[in-house]
Amino acid sequence: MRISHFKNSKFSKSSESSMDTAVNLHWIPWCELWDIDPIIQSGDPDRGGIFASWFVDMVDDTVKNKGKGLRFSTVSGYAWAIREWIKKQGQLDPLEAVHDWEHFVSGVEIETWEESEPRKEIPFQVITAAICSCDPECYMDCLFCTVFLMMFYTMNRSEYPVPKTADSFDNTQHTRWEDVKADEDSTLWGVGKIKQDRRRKRLGIIQGRKTTIVGDVKGSVMNLKLWLSRYLSKRGKGNDGDPFFIEEDGRTLTYGVLLSYMREVFARFLSQDEADSYALHGVRVAGYNCARLGKDPELAQLQGDWGS
Secondary structure, eight states: OOGGGGTTSTTOOSSOOHHHIIIIIIIHHHHHHTTOOSSOOTTOTTHHHHHHHHHHHHHTOTTSGGGTOOOHHHHHHHHHHHHHHHHHTTOOOTTTTOTTHHHHHHHHHHHTOOOOSOOOOOOHHHHHHHHHTOOTTOHHHHHHHHHHHHHHHHOOOTTTTSOSSGGGOOTTTSOBGGGEEEOSSEEEEEEOOBTTBTTOOSTTEETTEEEEEEEOOTTSTTOHHHHHHHHHHHHOOOOTTSBSOBOTTSOBOOHHHHHHHHHHHHTTTSOHHHHHTOOTHHHHHHHHHHHTTSSOHHHHHHHTTOOO
């Protein structure tokens, strides 16, 4: 099948999702290059070899990612997306019952290990410019501003709000529908486990969650409660246990999609290279450095669960 066959499908929206990117930009072009049907048929004896070859080619493709090839974490996320996409075409998971796939993937991860994403602080002027660039009528902009400002004010780690993949959503860790509340002058966020406190023993934990409060910044575009109300008006009501942050089509928002969208927003007023130099942890650093300039720096440490 040719790429053009999918150009107008639901996997080619103007606002790309991780599945769109994986399928249309990486999977189908690779399949076309090697004359492989992108829809792997159920039980195809070559399915493991096809996936392994694609996986290695993606992490080793020096044309991508400024000559470094795609990151292992990116490709592993794309592999999940492609598996889901193939199932949507009426076929079984192509890696079902493929022997030693996890061992193979672990080996690739070890061979391609590199430093984690940038941890440098995102300047406050970049944060404010990003929020000011967003359209209150755009679903994804409202979603982004809500997550972004929540992370800035609570100084939470990027592991808290959203999972790496939709099927790895953890009810004890990530933001659920019932974990977010608002009162007259603040928003409240029930923060689940973090890697430094997997047993959830840190100060303020009640029934496995720590309630973190963010006051209103009335009259400012930086008002978290304002963006939260805009997001909820477009999202609609959810049920207890549901992921709180979802894309417009109902899919669970993932870390990769959030990071890509943040950089897309930054690229509205920065060069793409500079936008790509920031990662989500930089929001936490910025929040702490701003908060510790207040009257009581220790409050910043408590709010963000900083260990030092």
